[in-house]
Amino acid sequence: MGTMLTQALMGVLDPISLVLVVLGVSAGILVGALPGLTATMAIALLVPFTFGMAPIHGLVLLGAIYSGAIYGGSFSAILINTPGTPSAIATTFDGFPMAQKGEAYRAIVTATLASVFGGVVGVVFLIFLSPPLARASLSFGPPEYFWLAAFGLTIIAAVSPRSTLKGLVGGGIGLLISTIGIAPIEGSVRYTFGTVALQNGIALIPALIGFFCIPEVLRMVEESHESGTVIPYKRQRKMVTRVFHRLLRHPWLMIRSSVLGTFIGIIPGAGGNIAGLVSYNEAIRTSKKKSSFGKGSMEGVAASETANNASVSGALIPMLTLGVPGAPPAAVLFGALLLQGMRPGAELFTSHGTITYAFLFSLILANLAMLPLGILLGRAVARLMQQVRVQTMAPLIIFLSMVGSYSIYNNIADIYTMVGVGLAAHALRKAGFMPGPIVLGLILGPIAEQGLTQSLLLGRARGSLTSVFFGRPISLILIVLTVVSILAPMIVQYRERHGKGGTLKAVKQLKQEHPESSL
Amino acid sequence: MTTTHTQRIRVLALTLATIALIAAHVPAAGQAEDSFPSRSISYVIPFNPGGQSDVTAQYQKQYLEEALGVNVVIRHQPGAGGALAWSNLVKARPDGYTVTGNNIPHIIIQPMVRDNAGFTTEELKPVYLFQSTPIGLAVAPDSPFDTLQELLDHAEENPGEITVSGSGTHSGHHLALLQMQYLTDTEFTYIPATGAAPSVAAFLGGHTDALLANSTDLLSHSGDMKVLAIGTEQRFRALPDVPTFIEQDLAMTAGIDRGVAVPPETPDEIVAALEEAFAQVSANEQFVTEMEELGFVIHSIGAAEFATYLERRTEEIDTVLRELGEI
Numbered sequence: 001m002g003t004m005l006t007q008a009l010m011g012v013l014d015p016i017s018l019v020l021v022v023l024g025v026s027a028g029i030l031v032g033a034l035p036g037l038t039a040t041m042a043i044a045l046l047v048p049f050t051f052g053m054a055p056i057h058g059l060v061l062l063g064a065i066y067s068g069a070i071y072g073g074s075f076s077a078i079l080i081n082t083p084g085t086p087s088a089i090a091t092t093f094d095g096f097p098m099a100q101k102g103e104a105y106r107a108i109v110t111a112t113l114a115s116v117f118g119g120v121v122g123v124v125f126l127i128f129l130s131p132p133l134a135r136a137s138l139s140f141g142p143p144e145y146f147w148l149a150a151f152g153l154t155i156i157a158a159v160s161p162r163s164t165l166k167g168l169v170g171g172g173i174g175l176l177i178s179t180i181g182i183a184p185i186e187g188s189v190r191y192t193f194g195t196v197a198l199q200n201g202i203a204l205i206p207a208l209i210g211f212f213c214i215p216e217v218l219r220m221v222e223e224s225h226e227s228g229t230v231i232p233y234k235r236q237r238k239m240v241t242r243v244f245h246r247l248l249r250h251p252w253l254m255i256r257s258s259v260l261g262t263f264i265g266i267i268p269g270a271g272g273n274i275a276g277l278v279s280y281n282e283a284i285r286t287s288k289k290k291s292s293f294g295k296g297s298m299e300g301v302a303a304s305e306t307a308n309n310a311s312v313s314g315a316l317i318p319m320l321t322l323g324v325p326g327a328p329p330a331a332v333l334f335g336a337l338l339l340q341g342m343r344p345g346a347e348l349f350t351s352h353g354t355i356t357y358a359f360l361f362s363l364i365l366a367n368l369a370m371l372p373l374g375i376l377l378g379r380a381v382a383r384l385m386q387q388v389r390v391q392t393m394a395p396l397i398i399f400l401s402m403v404g405s406y407s408i409y410n411n412i413a414d415i416y417t418m419v420g421v422g423l424a425a426h427a428l429r430k431a432g433f434m435p436g437p438i439v440l441g442l443i444l445g446p447i448a449e450q451g452l453t454q455s456l457l458l459g460r461a462r463g464s465l466t467s468v469f470f471g472r473p474i475s476l477i478l479i480v481l482t483v484v485s486i487l488a489p490m491i492v493q494y495r496e497r498h499g500k501g502g503t504l505k506a507v508k509q510l511k512q513e514h515p516e517s518s519l
Numbered sequence: 520m521t522t523t524h525t526q527r528i529r530v531l532a533l534t535l536a537t538i539a540l541i542a543a544h545v546p547a548a549g550q551a552e553d554s555f556p557s558r559s560i561s562y563v564i565p566f567n568p569g570g571q572s573d574v575t576a577q578y579q580k581q582y583l584e585e586a587l588g589v590n591v592v593i594r595h596q597p598g599a600g601g602a603l604a605w606s607n608l609v610k611a612r613p614d615g616y617t618v619t620g621n622n623i624p625h626i627i628i629q630p631m632v633r634d635n636a637g638f639t640t641e642e643l644k645p646v647y648l649f650q651s652t653p654i655g656l657a658v659a660p661d662s663p664f665d666t667l668q669e670l671l672d673h674a675e676e677n678p679g680e681i682t683v684s685g686s687g688t689h690s691g692h693h694l695a696l697l698q699m700q701y702l703t704d705t706e707f708t709y710i711p712a713t714g715a716a717p718s719v720a721a722f723l724g725g726h727t728d729a730l731l732a733n734s735t736d737l738l739s740h741s742g743d744m745k746v747l748a749i750g751t752e753q754r755f756r757a758l759p760d761v762p763t764f765i766e767q768d769l770a771m772t773a774g775i776d777r778g779v780a781v782p783p784e785t786p787d788e789i790v791a792a793l794e795e796a797f798a799q800v801s802a803n804e805q806f807v808t809e810m811e812e813l814g815f816v817i818h819s820i821g822a823a824e825f826a827t828y829l830e831r832r833t834e835e836i837d838t839v840l841r842e843l844g845e846i
Contacts, residue, residue: 141726142710182599184713187688189633196606196637200598341569343716351739409596446713454710458726461682461708 008357011056012365020061021362025369026377028068032075033381034388035082036220037397039069039272040212040328045397047205047336048404055340059359062336064366066329067119070272070308071370074111075381078104078301079230087272087308090280094293094300101296104233109243110298111305112374114254117247118306119367121258122265122313127360133321134349140322142458143468146451147478149444152324154485156269156437163432164489167269170433174441175448177202184446185453197413205335206405206418207442211435212328213401214422217394219429230386233379240375246298253283253299254306261307265314269440271327272308279307313363320344320356323447328436331443339408555615555789559590562779563619565604567597570715571735571815572620572777575650578809579800586796599637600687601625606637613782615789621645621780627833628689631846640833644785647797648778648820648828650810652733653751654695655761656683657744659725667747667767670729671703678706684718684727687711689845692718692731694836695750695773701839702769733775734758735814750774757814776818778825794822 011017031042042065050058073088078095091111098107140148153171160167180191181201192198247254257279264275283303284293293300315326316333323344325331334344342348348356405418425435459465469475562580564572576593583591596604604619605626611617621643629636656667664670674681685692688711696709710727712718715736722730723743730744737746738757746761750773754763764771779797781790800806801819810817820828840846 138720138724141721141724183688185688185711187632187711194635196599196602196635199606199637200603203598338567341567341573343714345717345720347716347720410594411596450713454712454721457708457710458682461679463680 004353005357007354008361011354011358012060012361016057017060017358017362018365020057021064021365021369022373024061024064025068025366025373028065028070029072029075029370029374029377030381030384031065032069032072032085032088033385034393035076035080035084035385036216036390036393038085038212038216039066039073039087040332041216041397042069043329043332043336044205044209044212045400045404047208047332047339048408050336051339051408055342056355056358058336058340059333059355060362062333063359063363064369066333067309067312067363067366068370068373069329070312071112071115071119071305071374072381073308074115074301074305075108075378076385078107078111079233079382080385085272087276087311088304089273090276090304091301091308093280093304094295094297095304097294097296098298098301099231099233103296104231105236105239106243106298107296107301108233108374108378109239110247110301112371113240113243113247114257114302114305115309115374116367116371117254118258118261118308118310119312119370120364121255121306122262122310123360123363123367125259125262125310126313126317126363127357129317130320130360131349133317134346137321137345139474141472142451142454143472144451144474144478145447146455146469147475147482148322148324149448149451151478151482151485152268152440152444153448154482155267156440158485158489159267159270159274160434160437166432167434167437170428170437171441171444173428173433174438174443175445176441177207177438178442178445179449184450202421202442203408203411203414203417204442205339205408206414207421208332208335208439209401209405210418210421211425211439212332213397214419215426215429215435217397218426220390221394230382233382235375235379240371243298247302250299250302252286253303256282256286257303257306258310261310262314262317264307265311265326266317268318268324268326268444269436271315271329271436272311275307275311275314276304279303309367320348323443325440325443328439331439334443555792556587556589558616559592560587560615561617562591562593563604563608563617564593564595565597565601565620565622566595568595571652571733571775572622574813575777575810575815576620578806579649579797582800582803582806583796586799587792600629600690602629602633602636602638605629605643608780608782609638609642611782613784613786615781615785615793618646618779618781618793619643621648621778623776623778623829623832624691624694624836625775626780627829627836628694628840631837631840632689640829642783643780644783644790644822645825645829646779646781646790646793646822647801648776648818648825649797649801650815650817651774651776652735652815653749653755654691654731654733654773654775655737655746655749655755655758656695656699657722657730657732657737657746658728659722660743660745662728662745664747665745667762667764667769670747671705674705674707675703679708681729682708682710682727683729683731684710684712684721685731686715686718687713691773691775694839695731695771697843697845698771698773698839699764699769701843702771731773733814734816738814751816755816756811774816776828778820790822 031037043062050061069085070087073083073085074091076082076084077088077091078099081092081096083089083092095107156171157164157167181199182189260279261275264270264278280303283299284290315330319325319330319334325334342352401418402415405414455468459468562576564576566572580591608619626643627640630639658664683696712721715733719732719736721727748764749755749761751763752772801817807817
């Protein structure tokens, strides 16, 4: 264990890793800041190119981009009132009013310090929660995995923006897609229509690229809105220390937001966007100066940005330990892990421990690097936000999607998969079915199917199906959670109708006003 | 005026340099016809990185490059239990520049149990068989069974009660269990997983009673299990205390053999050149030591012998699967 951690530390501190952290965070900030480019998209586009790298370098780069992009979203939120990446929605509420008041730089510094704090707290949770959870994953047998997948599917529906029903249907579509190819357990060949190419099912990485990049690009082209005027700002001396001291006066706000962010990140389907919104709402609820929110309150920006960066690590916890990604970008990282031959679970922290811990340590560096990089690159990023045109971005993303899909296995069929999935995803999105739930269905499908088939076999051997499915403690907890997540949206609806509403209602309302949060 | 002039000179120089480069490469391309190999060879692994086929290829790479004098590029083409890569191999150009991992029993069972696997066993032209991992049967350290006989006795009295996890349906592990059931007329419940690693995890978590696993996994988890039998002909050097199935009156071996194959129409002299290179690797002491430490058994089986072996195994497997109603 000791040697593993030392080796991991050396892996992070080697020059290549350090350079990749700086490059990744810088690229992430840029991607996050440009409206239309999301963290998920950036990671999906990059995964194929990290395949050729050493696993540790690939993961360090992807982790740095993920963190950087979630933070970068705050720039466009503050300077043009558009969340650059969905998780920055709540940042627009107070960030933009601050900028309008001439406090753009103050807002950016607040967002930066909050992101660093939230990010680091999140990674600390990740480092301390994951290894015991991964060990506990050994006691997850087939029935537990089945119920875990069932819970994952119902919770994505519950947290689905706009419509619970459409979230459920989306998850179902993902499940159906996952059945194409050779059945994971009993080996029969399904839905291939006689083509050998489909025997392997829909290839995961090209499908992820298709789901997360193509609909975004097409929407970008269709809407082709000119990005609003970027509010210019100048750096001011001592602003970092001043904001730092101001934030120190709100320790509870910072701690609560990072804890909320981490735990909302853990919930499958709920990522930085919901983390930011819930945390923002809690900040208002507990504040003594409720009326200052929405008019340029520093606390509002801090609440949102602390939580969304904490959610990055939160989303990785279930992904690394159980193979259930907590948010869409983590779903893409899951694909990257599989590509490197690393399976989520206990082994990730034992036989692959050096790589895994190095990756976790690198996330701390990535979050710390956001402070100098955000301050130094901020104005250049703001200029680019004004200059980059859809005409340049759209073809570039399509090109990278094609090259990326092909380059994993030099397989031309993967390009067809990516394009087919992408077009279907675009059509589905127009009909209100978001890519997030579908992708989670796609990933949870094999887990659910495997768990169900294996449990049935175990039940037959033991002579009792009920004891296998309902007679085990972890299963029971998961069943209760599943039932709660099915009932919760109904309860919220009921309370709304009767004029009561808490955080959930506020989130729902906010999201109806900002449908772009739904990625 | 002067700028356009220098630009023109630059363009001219670039053009000339390009032509020179192309010209320099033409004779090299011509040579390809005369001697094999003259350019880099793709070594396709039909599975994910990190698996036994990949580990072997990574160890072989350097020695193969020395033997062949060209680059060897390892590419992964996982999918459909290997069938994706094999269906691509039968369509590949038969020039020896595409060499694909050839795993037994996969290449024998898949065409038998699938309507259209995309390839047939005979289409994959065998080149060399270089290693295998024997399959062993293990139970938990606190299991009431101490010998294979005790386990079989219990299974005979309680058909289907004992659960055994293995790497997947119609895999080498599944075949080993089917063979065991066929020879002893017992019944176990097979719990297939999606790969060797998850099946070991299911067993270690206490979700199944027994485990069929590759020697490499048995070695790395030897503290967490009692191995009751191993599928080698003689005692397995890395686990000398474990009796073979044969010693315990079960006339069976079980294991996964790994080699390489080329497309069906590949000329014999090219096959011979590749065979020679792989033979040199398998004769390399350092390679053998490194592989044996990981739990692999190294073989030196050339193309002709490999083909005979495939015929024999095909017959054996066909009998077992037919008798047990799997096909």
